[in-house]
Amino acid sequence: MSSNVTMEEYGIPRGMPITAGANMEIDRETHVVRNRSAPSTHGLHAPADEDEDAEHKKLMDRRMHAKATQGNVDGFIKILGSISSEQDLQHSEILCQVSPRKNTCLHIAASFGHHDLAKYIVRECPDLIKNKNSKGDTALHIAARKRNLSFVKIVMDSCPSGSGASQDVEKAEPSLLGIVNKEGNTVLHEALINRCKQEEVVEILIKADPQVAYYPNKEGKSPLYLAAESHYFHVVEAIGNSEVEERMKNRDRKAVHGAIMGKNKEMLEKILAMKLVHQKDKDGRTPLHCAASIGYLEGVQMLSDQSNLDPYQRDSDGFCPIHVASMRGNVDIVKKLLQVSSDSIELLSKRGENILHVAAKYGKDNVVNFVLKEDRLENFINEKDNGGNTPLHLATMHRHPKVVSTLTWDKRVDVNLVNDRGQTALDIVLSVKHPTTFDKALVWTALKSAGARPAGNSKFPPSRRCKQYSESHNTDKYKDRVNTLLLVSTLVATVTFAAGFTMPGGYNSSGPNVGMATLLMRNMFHMFVICNTTAMYTSILAAIILIWAQLGDLHLMDTALRFALPFLGLALTAMSLGFMAGVYMVISNLHWLAIVVFIIGIISLVSLLVPFFLLFRPSKSTNPILRHISYYPFLILVLASKAPK
Incomplete structure (x- = not known):
């Protein structure tokens, strides 16, 4: 290198010479220009400066990064030689430099798929294969x-062996394939997670180090698990044919779980044939728990044929497989487990819950219906858990109106049983601080219609219950509803008033009937006038009733709403019929169009009436006739109140 240097990368302005005799020198390794006459940086700040210099030394030259990205080997070698000359460094030292994310040139070549460049880099610096970036990836x-x-x-x-000859991948150093990133994934993990289809190379990796196939990552999933889940038969077969110590196989706690999650019978048979120990996963779930959870009936059947099947094991939440199936609503699995092991009927969770408790708690009405129809499970109906809660208590606590309704329709269910806190199911609804959600209102309606009563010995005083329940029906909530309905009724009155003076077909401008409607004698005109008049006066009547509701009395508001809603519903129906009659009348000469308008009007009218009718909450009366009338509207409201899964 010349003694006269002008380089912007050293932080020196262009044109400023630095001679050998000057009082400055360039540290070739750190790119730092120092003044020879300056005192040494010994003392408190010296270590920090040294660390900063070391970090700067490791940072990759931007020209190197650009050439590695492009993948041109000749250009890369040329710039490598240039930097080596400038910085007086060995090629291997330069290749070990990293980008801000700790990527080496080999990382960059891998990222862009530059094969030839990768071969060159590995020959020059084999140790780079083990280098990790900031995410722990090689x-x-x-x-x-x-x-x-x-x-x-x-x-x-391309990795040279000790003799310098090309080393076969089958003889690759095992620790290389066993290197894991921050997710705990090996190279084989990454290949299978990303659905790599190059079967030959995957099998070579397994052959190179069979033990890696059983390494679990941070999610507890081994390559064998991933292969089983994704139906990679060739990978599973390659793993099964490899010789691995039993202790290594036992590290893989979830291989059978993977086959079950894949829901493939042939794959599950292959995994079970490998005689892996059926251990629990990190959540304490056995393969049978897993199959019961996802509703894999065929898997449950296959597992039940295993001699080491244990249907009594609990997971970390204290649930047996039959409880998990009940929780998920997999009624076929519940039936199968009861068939395979009839004593499963007696299994309880750690909270003392039977399968009906669990189904009611998680809102699985199909399992609830199954239990209610099974005579041998009749004792479950009013059974209490460790907290004294019956299935009805739990369904009420967790706001499952359909389950509550199903239970209350069964005459064997005692709706007034109390739990250890002295509460009936109705007390649970009343004790909630703000029971304003729709599903809670439906639960309350179902309980009231079944004759549920609050308990006299509840640990929640009546005054507190009443106060809390009244808080949910506060004045502000009613005012919003009253204002909305008042706005709608006013709009209906305005529209129908205007329609009364803009009759379809217009008016006679001459003759004895001057000023009279030209279509006065048509039947559809009569229907239009009657419907329009009805809509106007009923909407006005609804508006007047709602104005009374503005006086602020809570009971008056409730009464006003109950009377105003039917009038407003009648007004909307009459207005719709009037519109249909008016349009039909003026286009009646074109029969097909008139028929289309009539059909659309009828369909729309039904669509209007159904949601409006549902505004009237199903009857809370205990009268059997009213309960039956309200049953299907109740189910529609339950569907409407369900949150999307």
Whole structure:
């Protein structure tokens, strides 16, 4: 290097010479210009400066990064030689430099799929294969994530052995394939997670280090689990044919779980044939728990044929497989488990819950219906858990109106049983501080219509219950509803008033009937006038009733709403009929169009009436006739109140 240097990258302005005799020198390794006459930086700040210099030394030159991205080997070698000359560094030292995210040139080549460049880099600096970036990924991780396993094979084939000859991937150092990133994934994990289809290379990786197939990542999933879940038969077969110590196989706690999650009978048979120990996963779930959870009936059948099946094991939440099936609403699995092991009927969770408790708690009405129809499960209906709660208590607590309704329709259910806190199911609704949600209102309606009563010995005083319940029906909530209905009724009155003076067909302008409607003698005109008049006066009447509701009395508001709603419903219906009659009348000469308008009007009218009718909450009366009348509207409201899954 010349003694006269002008380089912007050293922080020196262009044109400023630095001679050998000057009082400045360039530290070639740190790119830092120092003044020779300046005192040494010894003392308190010296270590921090040294760390900063070391970090700067490791940072990759931007020209190197650009060439690695482009993948041109000749250009890369040329810039490598140039930087080596400028900084007086060995090629291997330069290649070990990293980008801000700790990526080496090999990482970059892997990311862009530059095979030839990767071969060159590995020959020059084999140790780079083990280098990790900020996410813990080696270059092989990146290549596998990009489904480029041929790159993995190329890089590993380029690794020189001790003799200098090309090393076969089958003889690759096992620790290389066992390197994990921050997610706990090996190269084989990444290949299978990203659905790599290069079967030959995946099998070579397994052959290179069979033990890696059983390494669980941070999610507890091994490559064997991932292969079983994704139906990669060739991978599972390759793993099964490899010889691995039993202790290594036992590290894989979830291989059978993976086959179950894949819901493939042939794959599950293959995994079960490997004689893996059926251990619990990190949540304490056995393979049978897993199959019961996802509703895999065929898997439950296959597992039940295993000699080491244990249907009594509990997971970390204290649930047996039959409870998990009940929780998920997999009624076929519940039936199968009861068939395979009849004593499963007696299994309780750690909270003392039977399958009906669990189904009611999680709102699975199909399981509830099954239990209610089974005579041998009749004892479950009013059974109490460790807290003294019956299934009805739990369904009420967790706001499942359909389950509550199903239970209350069964005459064997005692709706007035109390739990250990002295509460009936109705007390639970009343004790909620703000029971304003729609599903809670439906639960309350179902209980009241079944004759549920509050308990006299409840640990919640009546005064508190009444106060809390009245808080939910506060004046502000009613005012909003009254104002909305008042606005609608006013709009209906305005529209129908205007329609009364703009008659269809217009008016006679001459003759003895001057000023009279031209279509006066048509039947549809009569219907239009009657419907329009009805809509106007009923909407006005509804508005007047709602104005009374503005006086602020809570009971008066409730009464006003109950009377105003029917009038407003009648006004909307009459207005719709009047509109249909008027349009039909003026286009009646074109029969097909008149028929289309009539059909659309009828369909729309029904669509209007159904949601409006549902505004009237189903009857809370205990009268059997009213209960039956309200049953289907209640189910519609339950469907409307359900949150999307």
